[in-house]
Amino acid sequence: NLLEGLCVTSGVAPPSVALVRTSAMNALVAADREHAQFVLTTGLVEQLGRLELEGVLANLLGRVKDGSARYTTSVLGLLGPSARGVKLLASHLGEQRSVLSDLAAVDLTRYPPGLIAALSTMGEHGTELADAPALTAPLWLAPVAPASGDAPVGELQPLSLRIAVLSEL
Numbered sequence: 130n131l132l133e134g135l136c137v138t139s140g141v142a143p144p145s146v147a148l149v150r151t152s153a154m155n156a157l158v159a160a161d162r163e164h165a166q167f168v169l170t171t172g173l174v175e176q177l178g179r180l181e182l183e184g185v186l187a188n189l190l191g192r193v194k195d196g197s198a199r200y201t202t203s204v205l206g207l208l209g210p211s212a213r214g215v216k217l218l219a220s221h222l223g224e225q226r227s228v229l230s231d232l233a234a235v236d237l238t239r240y241p242p243g244l245i246a247a248l249s250t251m252g253e254h255g256t257e258l259a260d261a262p263a264l265t266a267p268l269w270l271a272p273v274a275p276a277s278g279d280a281p282v283g284e285l286q287p288l289s290l291r292i293a294v295l296s297e298l
Contacts (some may be wrong), residue, residue, distance in 0.1 A: 131183050132167075139190050139237055142167070147219050154251040156270045158189040159196040165189075176254060177247055184234055184244030188270060191213045191233030197222050201267050201273040210264050216281065218267055227286040228294050248295070 136143045144165035149219060159167040165255070167189055177185065192198040200221060208214035223229065231248075235241045248271070256271035266273055270287050 141190050149187045154254050155256045157268045158198045167194045180243035181247035184247045187234035241295050246296045248288045266284040
């Protein structure tokens, strides 16, 4: 029901949804011109409340609506996590892509505390997925691997930064 309501509000066609059984809390969106696919972890679905889950779904829908999910899916499909692919993603989507998608989600839900609580809970319980291919990292809502000292340009911003930005609203 949450997803259907957000799709109507945002004007985005309902995506397909798949679940990955893991206690990690994360979500992914991949898209082409006509369809979008959400992948949610069971840890995310089982541990977030209704308002928090709405914020996460709004974030993913915002990426579909603004075309960044399709662009990211296309670049990764063609170039993989290569230096050129990372450079294209950073130049087209910007280094603050995660923060911008958080702001788009809040614009849709009109309730920053929901997404703030979701990101906070995700940070506490963990977002890392050992089996997630490195190629898919830019498609996820939160980092799927530990942050490295040599983070490439365009890597997802830390949850703490995103929470701080949303807290200022």
